[in-house]
Amino acid sequence: MISLGSASAAPGEVDTGRLEVGETRDGTTVGLPCAVVNGASDGKTLYVQAASDGDELNGVGVIQRLFPQLDPADISGQILFVGIVNYHAFQVAQHRNPVDDTKMNRAYPGDENGTSSERIAAATFDVARRADLILDLHQGSTSQMIDEVRVRCGRHHRLHSECLRLAKTFGCGYVLDQKGPDGQLARAAPDEGVPTVDPELGGCVGWDEESIRKGVRGVHNVLRGYGFLDGSVETERQTRAKGFDQYGAPAGGLVRFEKHLGEQVSAGDVVFEVTDVFGGLKARVTADGSGIFWRSRRLPQVATGEYVCSVGTGIDTF
Template sequence: MTTLGTAQAAPGEMDTGRLPVGETRDGTQVGLPVAVINGAADGDTLYVQAASDGDELNGVGVVQRVVPQLDPQDIAGTVLVVGIVNFHAFQVAEHRNPIDDTKTNRAYPGDETGTSTERIAAATFQVARRADLILDLHQGSTSRMIDECRVRCGPRHRLHDACLELAKVFDCGYVLDQKGPDGQLARAAPDEGIPTIDPELGGCVGWDEDSIQAGVEGVFNVLSYYGFTDGQVDLNPQTRANGFEQYGSPAGGLVSLRADLGERVSRGDVLFEVTDTFGGVKETVTADSSGIFWRARRLPQVATGEYVCSVGTDVDSY
């Protein structure tokens, strides 16, 4: 019998339930939605989680579409799923947990006696540590972004090659291979010996069907390649960025982007212009390095210093 919170599944069975992580302000218990798919045959364990940032919903869309397609009779091993991690932020469609104004993906491995976010991180990390592979499904918040996977352990980490292989199997086409901030699941779990990636499935308000489908295909690629299900996966070359440059606005006004997502840019190419209300150009911003136009803000209005876009740099193929 495999359990996750209140979900219990014998070999060849599936169950859903809730993982308790605390209480709301009126004393109601908070339980994260979880699923256990316990394969009929022995095998490894895959852990999948979504919405550690409460406004990043494409991962929830992936879970919603993948889980009903998983027949435990056809699976070797176990799939553990936490469908919504950041419970409080999800309820109000915000990025950070409004209880403690904290980003969950900076709190791992968590603290069982800490803040709301630290307790959620600790509870989900305890589940993640049971796995042999981890997929932490994200998106570029509500900005616009290409579909990509992030390898966050750093190139000198002992599991770097295994994480990079997992990203290649997931096959978004683009990989950001750059050591991430402390507290990310994709940083903490490799330290426990578990290959982990952070698929960033586009960026939108609500969710985007194309990015969700890319995520669904990625999950099934992983299931097939690592022997959870039958099937063959052809490994396609990925475009990898080893650096990431972010650009803010040098003035307030309205942004006009001059590059498209996924477009190759060269040093000195115009990335965007800032105009006044009547179209007068106030500032023109060019690329500091060659790379790929990776991410951009959604709304045109900006204040001085406000984020506008990002370029993936030091690009190669692997």
């Protein structure tokens, strides 16, 4: 028998429930939607969570589509799910937890006696530490971004090769291999000995069916690649970036991009232009070096110095 919150399942069973993480301002219990899939045979444990940033919904879409496909009779091991981590932000379609104005994926490993976000992080981290592998499903917020998997432990970490293997197995086609900020689950869990990656499934308002499809395929790849399910891993040639060049607007106006997501960029290429409302050119921005056009703002209007786009650098393939 395995349990997660109020969900409990014997071998060969599944169950859904709630993981209590505190109370709202009127005293109502806050329970994160959770589920367990207990395979009929012994094996590893995979932990999957989504929406630790409340407006990043593609991961929720992945779980919504994936979970009904899982037959415990076919599975070796256990799969643990927390479908919505940032409960308060999800309710109001915001990125940060509005109770404490915190980005949840900067709060790990959390504090069971701390702020709202720290308590939620502590509760989910206790679950995550039970696993052999962790997938923390994200997206590039509401900006536009390629589908990628992030390895955040740092290239000198003792678990780096295992995290990179997990990213390759997920198989989005792009990998960002760059040490992440303190407080990320993909930073904290490897320190506890658990290989963890952060799939960033595109970027959109609401959710994007193509990114969700890639996410479902990626989780299936992990299930097959690590022996939870029989079958082969479906991956393609993958491109890795080891960092970013970020570009801001040198003038206010309207952005016109000259590169598309996933397109090669060479030093000196025009990346974008800024025009006035009548189409008059105000600024032209060129690339500092070579890379891949990785991420861009969604709305065209910018103020001076405002973020516009990112180019992935330090590129190689495998």
